[in-house]
Amino acid sequence: MPVGLILLALVLPLINGALGADLMFPVIVVAIYVMLALGLNIVVGFAGLLDLGFVAFYALGAYVVGWFASTHFNEVSFAFLSALPAQGVSGRELPGIHISFWLLLLVAGAFTALWGIIIGAPTLRLRGDYLAIVTLGFGEIIPRFFVNGDNIFGYNLTNGTIGIKGIDPPGLPFLPNSLNTWRQFGTLDLDPWYYTILILVLVTIFVNIRLRDSRLGRAWVAVREDEAAAAAMGVNTTTTKLWAYALGAVFGGLAGAFYGAFIKSIFPTSFSFNISVLVLCMVILGGMGNIYGVILGAILLQGINFYLLPEVNGWVHAIGDALESPLLSNADIPKYNYFLFGILLVMMMLLRPEGVIPNRQRREELHEGEEDESVVEPTHV
Amino acid sequence: MSEARKEEVPNIIFEARSITKVFGGLVAVNAVDFYIPQGGIVSLIGPNGAGKTTFFNMVSGLLRPTAGSFFFLGQDVTRLVPHRRAQMGIGRTFQNIRLFGTMSALDNVLTGMHVRLRGGIVGSILGTPGVRREEKEARERAADLLKFVGLRSRETFAKNLPYGDQRRLEIARALASEPKLLLLDEPTAGMNPQETARLTQLIGRLKEEYGISVLLIEHEMRVVMSISDWVTVLDHGEKISEGAPAQVRVDPKVIEAYLGTAMTG
Amino acid sequence: MATTQELKSRGAVLLDDVRSSSWQSRIAVVITVALLVLLLIQAIKDPGQFFSQLLVGITNGAIIALIALGYTLVYGIIELINFAHGDNFMIGSFVGLTVLSGTFLGLSFFAPITAESGAVLKIFGVILALVIAMVVCGLINVGIERVAYKPLRNSPRLAVLITAIGMSFILQNLGLIWKGASQIPFPDLISDDNVLAGITYTVFYRWKDLFVILVTMPLLVGLSYFIQRTKQGKAMRAVAQDKEAAAMMGINVNRTISITFLLGGILAGASGVMFGLFNGTTVFNLGFRQGLFAFTAAVLGGIGNLTGAVLGGLVIGVIGSMNDQYIGVRWTDIVIFTVLILVLVFRPRGLLGDRSAVQGGGQQ
């Protein structure tokens, strides 16, 4: 891990402060996506399994925090290591379950890993494209379930589209009052949030690297390349794939948990298929299997989404105003971002399937077909 | 005949009892009995389409027989999945080389060691001393294996190796799983005479240096005749002959079967 | 000597046999039977309502079946889930709408055909819309195959699938650019009146529903004739069986694949126009969900199997309408996607079975 980059990341809030810029929020959002992309990278990049429903784990992680660190289950009142005072704003005893965010991170990781296994176990024996469809199915069902979940046989499990609101901040209650920002994780000073997600991202990167170079990492590549040969070498292909699925899910869940606490509200409608595809685009753009490539992919695509497209929109409007063309001055370029991503996916696959920063192995694999094309191509064509 | 031999060689490592495989009405392998003695080199020969590779895939677990059972080290392994058989000590190579093309030669061998390594996920992530030591030892062992099969380039992608090296790498990869029984599917296919000779020598050393039993499918009759302890001949899924190489060579049924097709080798 | 190809397919068959163990099938059968009994009870309680819903389901299912055929044809021949197919269907409905409006790119060809037009003009309009949409969608499908899938025919399966997803987004956004984000109304060319008026009033079957069946049936018959009887159809079947062998026998594999995509596109175009005329609205993101339903239908019937796709479509349609009636509209999506997952997990070969979805040895 390049030390320089870590150092820069560590002092970023200082730079931000010095510039008087307003970077922290977008940086945190980008970091969440970096985590998601790295999680998906384990599944798609390392193990070669196409997961089109990755957003499901993101959603599950967020709901874990939503359920266990808010007033949602207001029929009970239970707090455990929570950063909140036992009495709420109104002075009454806080209804709902309030468990420390740090503990919930672990819970979210375990919960999503469990779901990864539940989803993966029966489906991982399916061939790759079928697996993609099954994951897509789950990715559609889970958010839909959260939408409908306000009435499961009369019980309000998820609060439907109104979502879960007022999620507790993480907080470090044992700190002295003088370190109030860290004690409370307020909404105004984002430094504690930033360092939290930074640590999470670094852990994710570290785990990615270690896994890639481990016995399991080799098994993933083996299964990806030739499942039968891998099995004949003694690799348990199902568990190997299951691990990829579960570990990918863990990082999706952790990202979701952080997101839930950070935004303090969860809406089931935010976990759409588009998010799955966006994260997939990040992995593919950056280079499947390449950790740094995937990070770059996440930063690039979020940059395009948040800054480039609105900027381009501004330019187009300016041009439209100058030319007095209502078509251009009323254009809504950012609306078509998935058009861009669609083209990106096709172009990447056709021209540079290994991504911007390729993984050495993946490049070889993805260009495999080209060399022996003549062998398979019917001769008279 | 086979009954007689069983008495001669009491130490049976692998046994097939009336193995039958039917593909949608087509009988590919028909009630074949078969066994491999401890430390022996047994060859399976027969003309094209005789069902050798099908039989082979059943032994390694990629296919499951329609009827009959397999015993390995005295245990019924008929219903075991491939990786479980590999764990028990059945290693194999493939007729059409199936290396992990975009892994380095060394990594291919390390993958072969998969079942013999213990490094768990948590250990790998934390980099515990145990896992590190194991990795280091594994690398050394893998390097030794590469040296044993006579491969110099460790870091080259498997797919970029010359053909003969790929064959040898496949054997090294199979050896890495520390098999007690090694299945070699036409290991000399596509090799020139010198390479073939070297490989034959290598197979001989497997038995001597590692005490590994070998089941060999081979078209090259010179190889079969020179190193086999025992030869079984399949034709149209049926066992038509078996015996010592010299015996089989003169069996009229075998000659007929091979005359019916083009005699290879 | 077994070729790799053989080895793979044999492996697939075997692993499938081994794994779909009998207790799973038994549970599946028990659950299915229980559900059918529950439905039967409802049918006896209120037969009019039940049959109305059955007819609704069949009509909805017929449209799904036509789309499903496109998936199954393409999957049968190149083992690709053509993700963009659902969006091609959406484009089909847009093309139909444009034809009926009589205006394209600001050029007015004829006066829009609306609910007020005469009967002859309406029939002419519907046929014209169908034909043009079928041609356009057929060509789009062929074009997509040529540009996006053909160069990747020997790449890992993952790569083609990702390309297909990309194409899906491209088509969807073309629809968005073309007609905007909101729902667009189709002219009401076909009557909402009850066909069965005078016979029974408890069962409601509109002329619109009949129209769907009247368009679907000839298409199915035609398709089946094409595949069973014509030279091209036979070539398609040969290529689906074994590309290499077909090529060796002198079949032009690339052209056959193109024709398959053409057929799929034609069906998508027809179902797009029908969908619009039947439901009365269309929208740019229609294809994702309808496509997924249709894919579910194809899988349910046994992907690669044409009869299966039709059967699957009808079953999905009926499941949908029965769910709307007896469970609740908001659960319909979940129920259908659950069917998809259950079928893939427990019976990947589908009801009628053809190509196994279970992993064969080492396929990419």
Place this chain on the structure above:
Amino acid sequence: MIRKRRVVTLAMLGVAAAFLIVGCSGGGGEQGTSSPTATIVSDLPLQGSSRPQNETIVNAIQLALDQRNNMAGDVQIKYQSQDDATAQAGKWDEAKCAQNAQSVAQNEEIVGWIGPFNSGCAQVQIPILNQAGLGMVSPANTYIGLTKPGGEPDEPEKFYPTGNRNYTRVIVADDKQGRAGAIWMRDLGVRSVYILDDQETYGKGLADQFQQNAEEQGIQVLGREGIDGKASNYRALMSKIAQLNPDAIYFGGITQNNAGQLVKDKVGAGMSNEGVVFMGPDGINEDAFIDAAGNSAEGVYVTFGGLPASELPGKGQDFVQNYKDKYNSDVEAYTAYGYEAANVLLDAIDRAYKADGQVTREGVVRELFATRNYDGVLGTWSFDQNGDTTLTQLSGQRVKSGKFGFDRTIDVA
């Protein structure tokens, strides 16, 4: 290899920095004018399907400022328009909502906030801006729980962590619109109703309120169901409802969730709009609904949480005319509310400066809540202690010959 990695790292860094700098190049204020200055912001979703509606609100705010020469009394006003939608969502996005609120909260120059448009976004923003003590005026949020009990058990307290209120709205909340629908149905002689909603915050909340009020009005509720706004049709649903023979169907939801299809299938299932009333809220009060429903829209009833432009009092008519003159286009349903919100906020700033001699967030909030008998484009009204408007006049409209026509006013007082 290591060297190469370093290059890559640097490149990544560069790109990241470039994006981030582009992103924050806007904003930043200047100081040093003689009269006191203050900044107000609006926060509306400006991408996706609700963009046209919200652009008219931005225009209306700009109009209000132009008419005052950018002055609130003696205070010079700067205005920034923020977008709380993202391209990837195509609508409001909770992260963007939080980001906007967070960023404004730290900028002390900003003393007033107009928005947001969506109640879901308000749920995210209010707690953040509450801690910053920033006064908010929303032109469009109707979810009850934002200001008063009636939503979830611990609402509205959970939105106000400081315990002080800072949020107001000039539109009437869902309880009143739901009640208006029920009253209207009673007056139409409806005795039984089937209620549908689109399962979104707005639609579901309204349907809840309607249901409660319908029961109070003695209307029998035959069933209640959430629909999937993306389903291809609702034939099975309508066939089921037709069996129950309701006098009316109420739909809580928005056009974008397939309201047009719903009406088409209702009529298609043999329930004509003459025989069975179809009523919806202001979420379908737009031409897009009539377009989507085609002929089936004829005779549909729609309630609106205020008065349509044509029924506004004199000042309102002036506004509609001024808007038309300036922007050469018509107002949308919420445009006048955006204009009213801007004027209320500007007057509060004016009063705060006059009272305190300076403009503080605290003062603005105090004065906002002190708005009484305000004579604006919506009529004469006050904020109650919750920050809700005291207006009780809603309107009912009906589709006639392919257009919404004003039918009646409904007073829910």
